[in-house]
Every structure is written in C-alpha cells, then in structure tokens.
Amino acid sequence: MLTLNVVALPSILPIFSAQPSNHQFNYLLANTGRRKLKVTRPRANFWDSIRSGFLKDNSTQVVESPSMLQEEEEPQPEEFVLVEKTEEDGVVEQIIFSSGGDVDIYDLQTLCDKVGWPRRPLSKLATALKNSYMVATLHSIQKSPGSEGNEQKKLIGMARATSDHAFNATIWDVLVDPSYQGQGLGKTLVEKLIRALLQRDIGNITLFADSQVVEFYQNLGFEPDPEGIKGMFWYPKY
Amino acid sequence: MAAAAAPMTIKMKACCGYGGIKAMEIRWATRKENSNEVSTKLKQRIPIFISTNPSHINPQQLRDLYGSCNHSCHRFPKMDKMGKLVEPVDIKRLTIALSHSDLLVSVFCNKVDVLASDDDDCGNEREPNKGENPPVLGLGDLLQRVVPLPVVSPSTGMLVGFGRAVSDHGLTASIFDVMVIPSLRGMGIGKMIVKRIIRYFEHVHENLAINNGLPNLVRLFFKACGFGDDIMGSTTMMYTRTLSTHIECDQMVKCAGRKLLLVPPLNMDI
Numbered sequence: 001m002l003t004l005n006v007v008a009l010p011s012i013l014p015i016f017s018a019q020p021s022n023h024q025f026n027y028l029l030a031n032t033g034r035r036k037l038k039v040t041r042p043r044a045n046f047w048d049s050i051r052s053g054f055l056k057d058n059s060t061q062v063v064e065s066p067s068m069l070q071e072e073e074e075p076q077p078e079e080f081v082l083v084e085k086t087e088e089d090g091v092v093e094q095i096i097f098s099s100g101g102d103v104d105i106y107d108l109q110t111l112c113d114k115v116g117w118p119r120r121p122l123s124k125l126a127t128a129l130k131n132s133y134m135v136a137t138l139h140s141i142q143k144s145p146g147s148e149g150n151e152q153k154k155l156i157g158m159a160r161a162t163s164d165h166a167f168n169a170t171i172w173d174v175l176v177d178p179s180y181q182g183q184g185l186g187k188t189l190v191e192k193l194i195r196a197l198l199q200r201d202i203g204n205i206t207l208f209a210d211s212q213v214v215e216f217y218q219n220l221g222f223e224p225d226p227e228g229i230k231g232m233f234w235y236p237k238y
Numbered sequence: 239m240a241a242a243a244a245p246m247t248i249k250m251k252a253c254c255g256y257g258g259i260k261a262m263e264i265r266w267a268t269r270k271e272n273s274n275e276v277s278t279k280l281k282q283r284i285p286i287f288i289s290t291n292p293s294h295i296n297p298q299q300l301r302d303l304y305g306s307c308n309h310s311c312h313r314f315p316k317m318d319k320m321g322k323l324v325e326p327v328d329i330k331r332l333t334i335a336l337s338h339s340d341l342l343v344s345v346f347c348n349k350v351d352v353l354a355s356d357d358d359d360c361g362n363e364r365e366p367n368k369g370e371n372p373p374v375l376g377l378g379d380l381l382q383r384v385v386p387l388p389v390v391s392p393s394t395g396m397l398v399g400f401g402r403a404v405s406d407h408g409l410t411a412s413i414f415d416v417m418v419i420p421s422l423r424g425m426g427i428g429k430m431i432v433k434r435i436i437r438y439f440e441h442v443h444e445n446l447a448i449n450n451g452l453p454n455l456v457r458l459f460f461k462a463c464g465f466g467d468d469i470m471g472s473t474t475m476m477y478t479r480t481l482s483t484h485i486e487c488d489q490m491v492k493c494a495g496r497k498l499l500l501v502p503p504l505n506m507d508i
Contacts, residue, residue: 128408131405131408
C-alpha cells in the first residue's frame with residue numbers, strides 16, 4: 001500500500017487557551033511535557049505518527065514504502081490527556097484518551113444505561129471487548145486541590161472496532177456520557193480509531209449508525225449506503 | 239452521542255469447539271430447474287466437499303478463486319473499463335486476514351464437474367494444483383466410473399467456493415468474501431456456505447447478530463439466506479473521505495483499492 005504525505009503548508013500546531021466565562025481551558029498536545037504517556041512497547045512508529053502531524057517543510061511530497069509495521073503486531077496502546085480544565089474551586093479535571101482497552105465492565109454498563117441503551121449480558125460484553133481489535137476509551141479524572149490528592153476516575157466514553165487485521169473493520173458501540181457530549185469527544189474517539197486502522201492499511205471501515213447520528217458520522221467522513229447498498233443482518237430466532 | 243450499539247443478546251453459553259457440527263462433509267449441489275442456462279453441458283447435480291478446516295485452504299488456490307470470481311478484498315477496488323479487477327489479491331495480507339478470521343469455509347468439487355463457461359474458469363481449471371501429483375487414474379476415479387460415489391477431497395478437487403467470518407465472540411459476527419465460481423452458481427453452494435457460517439455461530443456463540451460485513455451487490459443472495467435489514471433501522475456507513483472531498487493542510491492518505499482515503503490528522507483541536 002502506498003502512503004502519500006501531502007503537505008500543503010508548513011504546520012506548527014498552536015497551543016492556545018481560550019477563556020470563556022468560568023473555566024480555564026488548556027488545549028494540550030500529545031507530545032508536550034507532563035503528559036502521562038504510557039506506551040508499553042515504545043517503537044519508532046508512534047513517533048512517526050506524531051511527526052506526520054507536525055511536518056515543518058513545505059512543498060515536499062513523500063511517498064513512503066508500505067507500512068513498516070509488522071503485520072502481526074497488535075495495535076500499540078497509547079494514552080494521553082486530551083483536555084484539562086481547572087474549575088473555580090480548584091478542582092482539576094482531565095479527560096484521558098486510552099487505546100489500551102482497559103475497561104471496567106461495570107463502568108461500561110453504567111455508561112450504556114446513561115445513554116439509554118438496552119442492557120446486554122456482562123459476560124458477553126466483556127468477551128466482545130476482549131476480542132475486539134481496538135478499544136478506545138475516555139476517562140475523566142478529577143483531582144481535588146490540596147495535598148490529599150483525591151482522584152475520581154470515571155469512564156465517560158468508549159468506541160471499539162472488530163477487524164480481520166488486514167482489510168475490514170467494523171466500528172461498534174460508540175458512546176459518550178451525555179453530560180460530556182457536544183465537546184468533540186465522540187469525534188476524537190472515532191477519528192482515533194479511523195487513524196489507527198488506516199495506519200495499518202485497513203481500508204474498509206464500516207459502521208451501522210442509528211438514524212439520529214447519521215449526520216454525526218457524515219461529518220466525520222462516512223457515507224451512508226455507499227453506492228446504494230445496505231448491510232444486512234441475520235438474527236437468531238428466539 | 240450514542241451510535242451503533244451492538245445488538246442485544248439473551249443467553250450465554252460458554253462453549254468452545256464444535257460440539258456436534260461436522261467440520262467437513264460431502265454434500266450434493268443441485269442446479270435449479272428453472273435456470274436460464276440453455277447449455278446442457280452444465281451438470282445438474284454434482285458432489286461437493288464443504289469444509290471449515292482452515293488447513294484445507296491453499297492461499298494460492300484461494301487467490302485464484304478471488305480472481306475467477308472477480309472479487310476483491312477492497313470495497314472500492316481498482317477496475318478496468320470492463321469492470322474486471324486490475325490487480326490480484328495480495329496473498330500476504332490475505333493470509334493475515336485468514337488467520338484472524340474466526341471461521342473459514344471452503345468448498346471443493348471434482349475438476350471434471352467444473353465446466354468452463356468463461357475465460358477465467360478456463361485458465362484455472364486446466365492449471366494443476368502445485369505440489370500435487372496429477373491423479374491420472376486413481377482408485378477413486380475408477381470407482382467413480384463403476385459406482386457414482388460422491389468422492390471429492392480438498393487434495394484432488396478444485397476450490398470453487400469460499401466464505402469467511404470475523405467475530406468478537408460475544409455480540410457480533412461479520413461475514414466477508416462469500417464467493418462461488420461463476421459456472422457453479424445457482425446450485426445452492428453459496429447458500430450452503432452462509433448457512434454453515436450461521437450454524438457455527440449459533441452453536442458456538444449463541445445469539446450473535448451476524449451481518450454481511452461489507453455491503454456489496456449481493457443483497458438478493460443474502461436475502462435468500464435469511465438476512466434482512468437491521469431491526470433497529472440502522473444505516474450502513476463506510477469511511478470514504480478522500481482528498482478531493484475535504485481540503486486541509488498536511489494531509490496523509492492511504493490507498494484502499496481505487497480510493498485514497500484521508501487519514502484523520504493528529505491535532506487535538508477540540
């Protein structure tokens with residue numbers, strides 16, 4: 001597979017802080033200072049992907065050879081702080097993205113309840129997560145001020161994908177806690193999945209969207225019923 | 239924003255392995271009588287060997303089958319003006335896909351039962367399997383002439399049908415790459431393949447919702463196998479964003495068949 005790096009303009013991603021009424025938002029980048037970067041198998045590839053987002057030279061078209069990743073390599077887990085904000089009372093809240101797939105199944109069920117999904121057997125849910133090609137999660141960590149350092153960790157978003165590791169992937173179970181929706185978190189979850197899949201040359205990315213979120217996925221680059229053809233389902237007879 | 243909840247399941251059954259389903263068997267494939275085929279050369283009833291044993295599959299044979307069926311692993315493959323695939327399946331990637339598929343179904347039949355109906359089949363049929371002693375007059379052949387026993391085996395037969403499925407073993411399974419060579423279509427082989435896949439998931443992981451993973455032009459075929467629209471009314475969507483539809487700086491693209499898919503950038507602007 002060919003990878004083309006098409007660079008239009010030099011790009012240095014800015015660190016900027018907006019200041020709406022009550023909160024102080026710091027938009028942080030993946031490779032700056034105090035990120036909690038837990039990469040269990042550090043490899044050049046992670047930094048390649050960082051670099052590819054920060055190319056500084058203009059007017060060059062780089063054609064890379066087919067993906068350097070060994071085909072059998074599992075997706076490399078990454079974890080970093082996506083958003084950090086400080087409340088007026090000094091509580092610092094961080095939203096952490098993780099692709100390590102470390103999900104507490106009870107937390108997940110609570111989250112599914114919050115978004116109004118029908119209940120599914122926990123064991124099946126756990127098995128499905130374990131056998132998914134990728135599981136991306138968003139956790140909120142709230143730290144109270146002071147030396148106590150009480151931390152509250154909460155699961156606020158998840159998305160997963162199944163795949164044959166070569167050509168096809170299906171994205172399932174994309175959800176974000178309703179009180180955290182509208183911030184672009186769902187977009188981040190899905191985009192990270194797509195990026196990770198495409199990096200591994202998995203080009204057929206499919207999902208089955210509820211009617212109210214079709215537009216959400218259209219904005220992310222998904223086309224409904226491409227070429228007019230629908231997916232079909234077989235259900236077990238009860 | 240919630241989307242694409244994997245379907246509900248009812249009961250759990252922790253079991254591994256088949257527990258009663260035969261891993262391979264010989265069946266009869268019968269051509270429908272109301273077929274439009276005028277040619278009387280095509281046989282009405284042939285024995286086929288259907289197997290879920292992955293070791294029966296030879297990657298080169300499989301790649302040739304993809305070619306004969308003009309089937310690509312890419313949803314949007316590169317095609318010439320006649321609609322024929324430009325490049326064969328990448329064997330290395332195909333092997334990876336096979337090793338990560340939960341079920342592989344392969345169908346074989348005797349070479350003599352396959353009659354060339356177009357150029358593709360011609361090429362494949364005459365080509366002997368690599369690394370196999372050409373059976374001149376084996377005992378099987380002799381027996382076949384005396385008593386028409388349905389004797390077919392993967393080693394002497396020709397790979398004529400295939401299907402595979404990928405699952406998370408808990409909630410979902412997706413079927414990919416179901417194919418039968420053109421001259422043997424309309425005989426129920428494809429349906430057998432799909433039904434075999436369904437039976438496997440019914441038995442091993444109860445209450446899985448199975449989908450035909452990659453929407454393509456075989457809606458009627460899957461309907462005949464008992465598939466229908468999603469009961470939750472979901473819309474099937476595929477990632478198709480390319481450079482031409484979305485202009486931004488510093489874009490990376492990935493080749494997927496004839497599409498150059500745009501890789502979402504790394505920046506964290508929220």
